[in-house]
Structure formats: C-alpha cells, structure tokens
Amino acid sequence: MAAPSSSSSLTSKLRHLDLGGEVIGVHFLGRSAAFALGTGGIVLAEGDNEQRIEAHKGAILSVAGDARRLLTGGDDGRVVATSGDGASETLFEQRGRWIDQVASGADGAFAFSIGKTAHFRPAKGEAKSLEFPSTVGGLAFAPKGTRLAVAHYGGASLWFPNAVAKPDVLVWKGSHRGILWSPDGRFVITTMQEAALHGWRLPEGANMRMSGYPSRVRSMSFTAGGKYLATSGASEVILWPFTSKEGPMGKQPTMLAPRDTRVSCVAAHPKEDVVACGYDDGLVLMVRIADGAEILLRAPEGSPVSALGWRADGGALAIGTEAGKAGLMVF
Amino acid sequence: MPDAQAQTKIPVTVLTGYLGAGKTTLLNRILSEPHGKKFAVVVNEFGEIGIDNDLVVGADEEVFEMNNGCICCTVRGDLIRIIDGLLRRKGDFDGIIVETTGLADPAPVAQTFFVDETVGAKTALDAVVTVADAKWLKDRLKDAPEAKNQIAFADVILLNKTDLVSDTELKDVEMRIRAINPFARIHRTQKSDIAIDKVLGQGAFDLDRITAIDPDFLEGGHKHFHDEDMQSFSFASDKPLDPDKFFPWIQELTQREGPNILRSKGILAFKDDPDRFVFQGVHMILDGDHQRPWRADEAKTSRIVFIGRKLDRAALEKGFLSCVA
Ligand SMILES: [Zn+2]
Numbered sequence: 001m002a003a004p005s006s007s008s009s010l011t012s013k014l015r016h017l018d019l020g021g022e023v024i025g026v027h028f029l030g031r032s033a034a035f036a037l038g039t040g041g042i043v044l045a046e047g048d049n050e051q052r053i054e055a056h057k058g059a060i061l062s063v064a065g066d067a068r069r070l071l072t073g074g075d076d077g078r079v080v081a082t083s084g085d086g087a088s089e090t091l092f093e094q095r096g097r098w099i100d101q102v103a104s105g106a107d108g109a110f111a112f113s114i115g116k117t118a119h120f121r122p123a124k125g126e127a128k129s130l131e132f133p134s135t136v137g138g139l140a141f142a143p144k145g146t147r148l149a150v151a152h153y154g155g156a157s158l159w160f161p162n163a164v165a166k167p168d169v170l171v172w173k174g175s176h177r178g179i180l181w182s183p184d185g186r187f188v189i190t191t192m193q194e195a196a197l198h199g200w201r202l203p204e205g206a207n208m209r210m211s212g213y214p215s216r217v218r219s220m221s222f223t224a225g226g227k228y229l230a231t232s233g234a235s236e237v238i239l240w241p242f243t244s245k246e247g248p249m250g251k252q253p254t255m256l257a258p259r260d261t262r263v264s265c266v267a268a269h270p271k272e273d274v275v276a277c278g279y280d281d282g283l284v285l286m287v288r289i290a291d292g293a294e295i296l297l298r299a300p301e302g303s304p305v306s307a308l309g310w311r312a313d314g315g316a317l318a319i320g321t322e323a324g325k326a327g328l329m330v331f
Numbered sequence: 332m333p334d335a336q337a338q339t340k341i342p343v344t345v346l347t348g349y350l351g352a353g354k355t356t357l358l359n360r361i362l363s364e365p366h367g368k369k370f371a372v373v374v375n376e377f378g379e380i381g382i383d384n385d386l387v388v389g390a391d392e393e394v395f396e397m398n399n400g401c402i403c404c405t406v407r408g409d410l411i412r413i414i415d416g417l418l419r420r421k422g423d424f425d426g427i428i429v430e431t432t433g434l435a436d437p438a439p440v441a442q443t444f445f446v447d448e449t450v451g452a453k454t455a456l457d458a459v460v461t462v463a464d465a466k467w468l469k470d471r472l473k474d475a476p477e478a479k480n481q482i483a484f485a486d487v488i489l490l491n492k493t494d495l496v497s498d499t500e501l502k503d504v505e506m507r508i509r510a511i512n513p514f515a516r517i518h519r520t521q522k523s524d525i526a527i528d529k530v531l532g533q534g535a536f537d538l539d540r541i542t543a544i545d546p547d548f549l550e551g552g553h554k555h556f557h558d559e560d561m562q563s564f565s566f567a568s569d570k571p572l573d574p575d576k577f578f579p580w581i582q583e584l585t586q587r588e589g590p591n592i593l594r595s596k597g598i599l600a601f602k603d604d605p606d607r608f609v610f611q612g613v614h615m616i617l618d619g620d621h622q623r624p625w626r627a628d629e630a631k632t633s634r635i636v637f638i639g640r641k642l643d644r645a646a647l648e649k650g651f652l653s654c655v656a
Contacts, residue, residue: 097389135408173398174395
C-alpha cells in the first residue's frame with residue numbers, strides 16, 4: 001500500500017486550531033467540538049467560532065460525555081459538566097483528591113472515581129459509592145441502563161449501583177486500565193498495563209486475550225454496530241472481529257493503514273465501516289475497513305495525536321494532539 | 332543524542348527511609364528552601380507536609396507483579412497513573428519527588444521507571460535517597476529487612492541525627508552501611524539539614540553519568556564488617572571482554588539471580604570497541620549503552636558491582652572473568 005502523501009482532497013478542508021495545552025479528549029456537543037485540555041480549559045469550536053471555558057483549576061485527567069454535555073474530572077478534585085452553549089457546572093468536588101476517571105451514563109447519570117472508590121450519581125435518587133481492592137483504572141457504563149464496568153488490578157468488576165448484591169468480578173491477572181463495553185453489551189474489554197487487551201464474554205465471563213502489540217494500547221473504539229474493535233498500540237490500526245458469538249477468539253485481527261510510526265489514537269465512524277486513526281507523528285487518516293482504502297486528513301507535524309472524536313452524524317471529525325494543536329474537519 | 336533526551340525528561344527522586352529517620356523533615360526542607368524550583372510530590376500520607384502545594388498527590392503504594400510472574404519483577408501501578416496525571420501539568424514543575432512509606436522496598440518504585448513506556452520516555456529516575464537514623468540504624472539492620480533494602484538500594488544516604496551519637500558510634504554505623512552498600516554517597520546530617528544539590532540532580536541512573544566505580548571500594552577497605560545477609564561484590568579485569576560472552580552471562584545471571592541481586596552496575600571495555608560500555612540494573616531489569624570513547628589517559632579496566640543477598644562471590648567472579656575475550 002502506498003504511503004499517504006502530504007496532502008489529499010481533504011487536507012485543505014481541515015481547520016487548524018492552536019489550543020495551548022495537551023488535548024486529553026474531544027467530544028461533540030451537537031455541532032460543536034469540545035476539546036478538554038491538560039491545562040484545565042475546555043475549548044468549544046464550531047465553524048469559525050471558538051469559546052474557551054476555564055473549567056478546572058488544574059489538569060483535566062479524564063473526559064466523558066453524551067449528546068448534551070461534556071464531563072471532565074480534574075486534579076482539582078472536581079467533576080465538571082459543560083454544555084454546548086459554554087455553561088459549566090461543578091457536579092462534585094472533593095478538594096485535595098484527584099478525579100481519576102469519569103463516565104457518562106443514560107438519562108443524566110454519571111460516575112467517577114477517586115483512587116479505589118467509584119461513585120455513582122443518578123439524575124434522581126440516591127448517590128452510591130463502592131471501594132474496590134485497588135485503584136480504579138477505568139470506568140464505563142453499560143450501553144443501556146446503569147450497570148458499571150470498573151477496571152482495576154486483577155480484573156474488572158460489574159457493579160449495579162442500585163443492587164444490594166456485590167459486584168460480579170471478572171478475574172484476570174495484571175493491571176487493567178481503560179475499559180469499554182461492546183455496543184450490544186455482550187463483551188467487556190480492558191486495556192492492560194502490559195501491551196495487550198483483555199476481554200470477557202458475558203454473561204459467562206469467558207476470557208479473551210488479545211495480545212501481540214509492540215506497545216501499550218491507549219485507545220480503542222468499536223466500529224458501527226460493534227463489528228470490529230479498533231485499537232492503537234501498533235504501527236497499523238488493529239481491528240479485532242466481534243461479529244461472531246465468540247468474539248475474536250481464534251481469529252486473526254485485520255491490520256490496516258500501516259506506517260513506520262505507531263497509531264496513538266483511533267475513533268470509529270459512528271455509521272460507516274470507517275476508522276479515523278492518528279499516529280505518533282501527528283498524521284491523521286481515515287481508513288475504510290472493506291478495502292483498506294486510506295484518505296489523508298491531516299499532515300504530520302510532530303506531536304502525537306492524543307484525541308479523536310466524531311460528530312454523532314459522522315459529518316465532522318475533531319483532532320487533538322499532545323502539543324495542543326487541534327483540527328476540525330467538516331465533511 | 333542521549334544528552335538531548337535527558338534534558339527534556341523530568342527528574343524523579345525517590346525518598347526512602349525507615350520510620351522516624353527524618354524523611355519528612357528532609358522533604359519539607361526540599362520544598363521550603365528558596366531554590367526557585369517547584370516539585371510535584373507523591374506522598375503516602377497527607378498532612379505530613381507542612382507546605383501548601385497543589386502538586387502534592389496521595390498514593391496507595393499498589394505494588395503489582397508484572398506478568399512474567401516473577402517475585403522481583405514488580406512495579407508501582409498507582410505511580411504509573413499518578414505520573415501520567417502529573418505529566419498533564421508538565422511545565423508547572425521542575426521535578427518529581429516520590430516519598431515511600433518507611434516499610435517500602437524501593438525496587439518496585441525504581442523499576443516503574445524502566446518498565447512503563449510513557450513514564451520511561453518522559454521522566455528519568457534521578458536517584459534513590461535514603462534517610463537513616465544514626466542512632467537506630469544499627470538495630471534496624473538487624474531486625475528490619477526493609478531498612479536494609481533501603482540502604483542497599485540507595486544512591487545517596489543521609490546519615491541523620493548524628494548529634495545523638497558519639498563519634499565512634501557514627502564511624503561504626505558508617506562502616507555497617509559501607510558493608511552493605513559501598514558506592515552510595517553518605518552525608519552526615521542533623522535534622523536532615525543538607526544542601527539540596529547533594530540530594531537532587533544526582534543522575535545516579537543516567538548512563539552518561541556513570542563515571543567511575545570507586546576503586547577504593549575495590550581494594551576492600553571495609554572488611555571490618557560483613558553483613559551476613561546483604562553483600563556487595565566488585566570485580567575488575569584489565570583484559571578486554573568479549574561482548575558475545577558477557578551479554579549471555581549477565582542475562583542468564585540476572586534472570587536466575589534477579590530476586591537476590593538488588594542493584595548492579597558496570598563499566599566495560601569490549602574487545603575492538605573504542606567506546607566505554609556502561610550498564611546498571613535493578614533486579615532483572617538491565618539498562619546499558621555505549622557511553623563515550625575511552626580516553627587515551629584512562630586505563631581500559633572493566634569493573635562490575637553487585638549488591639544483593641545470598642550471592643556466591645566465587646561463582647560471580649568466575650563468571651565475570653570468563654567473559655574475557
Ligand atoms: Zn524478576
């Protein structure tokens with residue numbers, strides 16, 4: 001496959017933004033892209049407009065969101081919700097602690113973690129919290145409902161905050177960090193401290209080990225309908241097949257868009273079998289899973305791509321880098 | 332090349348010491364003195380630090396085994412996450428200080444900086460600094476293996492509270508330290524009072540700064556004490572080594588004896604190689620590289636040091652000397 005050249009029909013459509021801080025995450029609120037920065041700020045960008053909100057008095061450590069609001073957890077001990085019009089609200093504050101993880105649930109529910117403790121806050125009803133045996137590495141709501149998957153050392157726990165029962169523990173040795181549900185809720189996947197993913201098939205909890213990466217996986221994203229799990233961590237985008245009942249077990253991943261530098265971030269298109277992938281040198285391309293066709297979106301400028309986010313209708317992509325440069329492309 | 336990278340990495344100092352030795356006093360001193368530097372501090376208990384600093388982070392000392400299942404291959408999982416978080420604020424501070432609890436083994440902390448890719452790429456372990464109580468260390472070396480580990484592991488040792496012991500007692504405890512760890516820099520202090528540049532910016536794990544392995548120590552000037560449990564051995568050869576013999580030997584040795592070898596260090600002259608090769612290791616983790624050309628005025632002597640438990644001196648020496656080209 002030919003290496004992408006430094007321009008394409010699309011690169012000229014990329015709007016460049018200089019945000020002045022590492023982009024921790026990006027999420028669309030309606031038509032506006034919300035960039036969360038390591039410096040604690042949030043930048044809302046739409047068309048030529050740019051609005052900056054000083055959401056945290058410190059670094060933003062974690063980012064989540066739904067169609068309505070962006071949730072950020074900071075080292076200032078706050079969970080902040082920011083809406084598309086720039087209004088921001090502190091949902092929780094505990095001074096002197098870090099909010100390590102945040103997760104956004106259905107109907108305005110949210111969750112966050114401080115060290116070993118996960119907290120659940122429904123829109124209405126009683127707040128719940130639970131201490132896990134080790135620091136919470138990742139937190140994710142099931143696609144529907146309020147069940148939370150919590151990654152930690154030695155595996156993951158599935159917690160129904162409103163149930164009296166203890167969480168179901170999915171055991172696998174090692175330190176589990178990021179966590180993700182498949183869109184149909186049948187699989188839970190974690191990124192591990194070592195260069196591997198681990199997964200469990202539910203409800204039986206069968207183990208799925210996905211290894212062979214040259215470096216730790218930091219970014220993963222299910223493609224439309226949950227057909228593939230796209231991940232970073234190698235010099236090509238790795239796509240594990242999830243169409244069969246067993247998931248990827250016994251199957252080889254598809255590898256697309258190979259380059260001589262590592263994929264640092266992936267984001268699957270919400271509707272099409274297309275994945276946006278960002279690399280360690282700042283290049284971003286789009287690759288079509290069916291035939292591996294690539295389209296360059298952003299030429300490399302040196303800093304690793306740290307965040308990618310699609311607009312819900314797939315009509316726009318937001319790009320952020322460690323150096324604080326960003327891009328917005330409306331297709 | 333390594334120089335340019337080292338410049339941009341954030342230095343990390345690990346502060347250890349048995350309970351009550353004066354570790355917190357040293358930490359407060361580092362944070363409060365007017366040196367114009369700002370530090371992020373990872374502590375185990377909040378409240379001990381008397382300084383208002385928004386870069387103080389609480390840690391849980393979660394020591395995790397790596398997946399090879401080996402008992403010595405451990406890292407601090409919480410530290411990886413904390414450093415990831417602190418890196419979001421890079422530019423806000425000049426260095427990171429990691430304070431461990433009095434009972435902690437420094438190895439998992441040190442190994443964290445060699446095992447995690449991001450942590451290793453963006454930060455550099457500067458030194459393990461151990462604060463020891465001049466009056467009580469002798470007893471702790473008998474009854475607390477943690478205290479002995481902290482001495483064995485140290486690059487810099489503050490022999491603190493020297494005002495509480497006589498000169499003879501002080502010399503005695505220094506020799507006990509030397510019997511365990513002959514190459515740490517020892518500073519005698521009272522109330523942890525020391526110039527900050529003697530504690531920070533040591534570059535103890537920086538391969539470029541491994542200058543010499545103290546030949547005094549090689550002559551064995553500290554034979555008065557032999558710690559029964561922890562030993563240090565050093566060997567030298569004036570004949571060049573064969574890399575094809577040395578690397579398999581050191582790999583096999585550290586794989587087999589890794590849990591017993593706390594630290595290792597070496598400066599090596601390989602046959603037909605104009606460069607010094609330097610390495611240092613923590614248990615099974617080895618880090619080595621070509622350093623610089625041997626100068627015309629220096630003897631091309633290969634030296635190697637091991638600090639550890641239950642080490643077989645004769646076997647180590649034989650193994651090392653069999654690497655001669
Ligand atoms: Zn080991």
